[in-house]
Amino acid sequence: MAEVTIYEGALDKGLEGVVACTTAVSFIVGNTLNYRGYTIEDLVAHSNFEEVIFLLWNNRLPSAVELEKIKSDLNKNMTLDSEYVSALKTLPTDVHPMTWLRTAVSLMAHWDKDANDNSTEANMRKAIRLVAKMGSIVCAFEAIRNKREILNPVAGKSIAWNFMRMLKGTEPDPELVNVMDTCLILHADHELNCSAFATRVTASSLSDMHSAIVSAIGALKGPLHGGANEQVMVMLAKIGTMDKAQQFVKDALNAKEKVMGIGHRVYKDGDPRAAILRKFSKTLTAKIGKPELYEMSVLIDETMNKEKGLMPNVDFYSATVYHSMGIPTDIFTPIFAVSRVAGWIAHANEQYEKNRIYRPRGKWQGPEGLSWKPVEDR
Numbered sequence: 001m002a003e004v005t006i007y008e009g010a011l012d013k014g015l016e017g018v019v020a021c022t023t024a025v026s027f028i029v030g031n032t033l034n035y036r037g038y039t040i041e042d043l044v045a046h047s048n049f050e051e052v053i054f055l056l057w058n059n060r061l062p063s064a065v066e067l068e069k070i071k072s073d074l075n076k077n078m079t080l081d082s083e084y085v086s087a088l089k090t091l092p093t094d095v096h097p098m099t100w101l102r103t104a105v106s107l108m109a110h111w112d113k114d115a116n117d118n119s120t121e122a123n124m125r126k127a128i129r130l131v132a133k134m135g136s137i138v139c140a141f142e143a144i145r146n147k148r149e150i151l152n153p154v155a156g157k158s159i160a161w162n163f164m165r166m167l168k169g170t171e172p173d174p175e176l177v178n179v180m181d182t183c184l185i186l187h188a189d190h191e192l193n194c195s196a197f198a199t200r201v202t203a204s205s206l207s208d209m210h211s212a213i214v215s216a217i218g219a220l221k222g223p224l225h226g227g228a229n230e231q232v233m234v235m236l237a238k239i240g241t242m243d244k245a246q247q248f249v250k251d252a253l254n255a256k257e258k259v260m261g262i263g264h265r266v267y268k269d270g271d272p273r274a275a276i277l278r279k280f281s282k283t284l285t286a287k288i289g290k291p292e293l294y295e296m297s298v299l300i301d302e303t304m305n306k307e308k309g310l311m312p313n314v315d316f317y318s319a320t321v322y323h324s325m326g327i328p329t330d331i332f333t334p335i336f337a338v339s340r341v342a343g344w345i346a347h348a349n350e351q352y353e354k355n356r357i358y359r360p361r362g363k364w365q366g367p368e369g370l371s372w373k374p375v376e377d378r
Helices: 040-046 049-058 064-076 082-088 097-111 120-145 159-168 174-187 194-204 209-220 228-239 242-254 272-287 291-308 314-324 329-353
Strands: 026-029 032-035
Touching (some): 032 040, 032 049, 032 272, 040 174, 040 272, 049 064, 049 120, 049 159, 049 174, 049 329, 064 120, 082 097, 082 120, 097 120, 097 209, 097 329, 120 159, 120 209, 174 272, 174 314, 194 209, 194 329, 209 329, 228 242, 228 314, 228 329, 242 291, 291 314, 314 329
Antiparallel strands (some): 026 032
C-alpha cells in the first residue's frame, strides 16, 4: 500500500489545530473575535447588523451612501414570494424548526432566477436575498405552526426590528430590538467553525450558493454547534431551582456528561461574546421577573470554571437572553442562522475566489489483501 503523509495530530480529533485554508473574513486573536480586523467589542458598541454584513462581504466598512443602499436592498428583499409561501405551507411543522428551515432554504432556489449562475454578480444578488429572507422564513414557520397570518416586513426598518415584529406579531420594544441587533452582530461569523467549514466544502465543488447555505444549516442544527443554545435552556428547565444547580454540574462531571454551552475549542480564557451576552442576561431576566435564570447560569458558569477550568461560550447566556425576549426555545438556533448566513456567504465567496476542491485523506485502519468468496463459502 502506498505511503501517505498524514498529520498525526488531526487523527480522530475533529481536525483540531489543522489550518485548512487562508481567510480574511474573521479570526480569533488572543481572546477576542475580529471581523475583517475590527474587534467584536468595537462593532457591538458602534455598528449595526446591516453595516457588519457589508463589512463581511466587502472587507471594509461602508460609506454613508453604501450603508443606506445595503439597508434598502435588504429591506426590499425581505418579503416572501406568494407562490413560495404557498409551498412553505405544505411542509409539515411538527418537526424541529431547523429541519423545516433546511428544507425551506433549499426550496428558495426554485424561485431564484440566479440559482444556477455562479458569477460574482449573481452570487451577490443571491446573497442579498438569502440574508434578507432568512428572518422572514423563520417567522413564517412560527406563524404557520401557530395558524397565524404571515406578516410582511415594514419598509425602512432594520432586520432586527422586522424580525421581532414578524415573529411576535406586535410592535417591538426598542430595547429588545437593540439586544437582537447586538445578538445578530455577535453571531454573524466565527472563523472556520463547523458550519463555515461545511459551507466552504460545498462551495469548493463549485456547487451553487443555496447548496452551500443548506450544508451550513445542516451543520448548525447539531447540538454540539448552533443547537447548543436551545439545549442550555432545556438544561436550566431540567435543573429547575437554584439549590440544585451546583449538584447538577457535579453529577454531570462525575458521569462525564457534557454541560451545554460551556467550553470552547479555541477560546481558553473565555468567549468574548459570552461576556457581552451575560450583561444582557442579567438585565433581561430581572426585567421579566426571573432573575433566578441568570443566577443559576452564573452558578453553573462558576462551578465549571472551578471544577474544570472551562468557561461559557456564546450559546450559554444567549439562551436566557432569548428566553427573556419571549422567543420560543426551539427558535433559538434558527435565529443563529438568521445572523450566521451573512458569514457563511462571506466564506462561500472567498472560497469561490481562490478555489481548490477540498479532498482530505484518511489514515487506513482496516484489513488488506482480502479475496472475495462465494456466499456458500463464507
